[in-house]
Amino acid sequence: MAWIEATSSWWPGRGKLPASQLLAGSASRRAGDLTRACAHVIDELGPFSKTVPIVFGSSLGCVSVLFSLLDEIKRDELGLSPIAFSSSVHHSPVAAVGVSNQHIGLLTAVSANEDLAAMLIIEALGLSLEFDRVLVIGAEEPWPKAYGHEEFELYAGAFMMAHDSERQLIVETSTEPFKNTLSGLLRYNPAAGLEKFLEWSREAKPGDELIISPNRSGGSWKARCQ
Numbered sequence: 001m002a003w004i005e006a007t008s009s010w011w012p013g014r015g016k017l018p019a020s021q022l023l024a025g026s027a028s029r030r031a032g033d034l035t036r037a038c039a040h041v042i043d044e045l046g047p048f049s050k051t052v053p054i055v056f057g058s059s060l061g062c063v064s065v066l067f068s069l070l071d072e073i074k075r076d077e078l079g080l081s082p083i084a085f086s087s088s089v090h091h092s093p094v095a096a097v098g099v100s101n102q103h104i105g106l107l108t109a110v111s112a113n114e115d116l117a118a119m120l121i122i123e124a125l126g127l128s129l130e131f132d133r134v135l136v137i138g139a140e141e142p143w144p145k146a147y148g149h150e151e152f153e154l155y156a157g158a159f160m161m162a163h164d165s166e167r168q169l170i171v172e173t174s175t176e177p178f179k180n181t182l183s184g185l186l187r188y189n190p191a192a193g194l195e196k197f198l199e200w201s202r203e204a205k206p207g208d209e210l211i212i213s214p215n216r217s218g219g220s221w222k223a224r225c226q
Helices: 026-030 033-045 063-074 082-086 092-100 116-128 184-188 192-201
Strands: 002-010 054-057 107-110 133-140 155-163 169-174 209-214 220-225
Touching (some): 002 116, 002 192, 033 092, 054 092, 092 107, 092 133, 116 169, 116 192, 116 220, 155 192, 192 209
Antiparallel strands (some): 002 155, 133 155, 209 220
């Protein structure tokens, strides 16, 4: 059985983003807001093994870096920095943390939209069949205005999934509608369903359920404590 051992999350409403010990030297200097937010929530979970499997999820990843590089290409500037290009890769926020801390375990990335929370949990549950612990991070930064998406805040959330003798996490589809009860600009973030799940997991008892995100068939995804 697998359950949530520890959780952490950050968005601007929680104050200034502190520096993380997980990004050292040049990695810290090159890190954008999304990478620094991911490092912070991982840091808050406490020390982690260099071999723990990591699951990272985001709709578009470091989209601000990507758009900046595309703008450089459009202006026909003299070449692109390989380091800057590597920072635009979808999973680069956790890759930067992993490299800085000599992580040698599995790292897998999930790209989803409003159902991001459910996809992260399902991926982690699969890995928990083979590993004692799974580190999971979901994050999204504001999309450029040119993309035409609803304005929202930067968000990063993380949890450590571990074997548990008393509780089992189940994720299943439901016909119930998803109700976004988060307030402010955070509610429009595609990763916002993860924050609902983290809040629920801290107090959930066997029999408790939570609609965590919509699914693409028109219903929703439900988390259940069993």
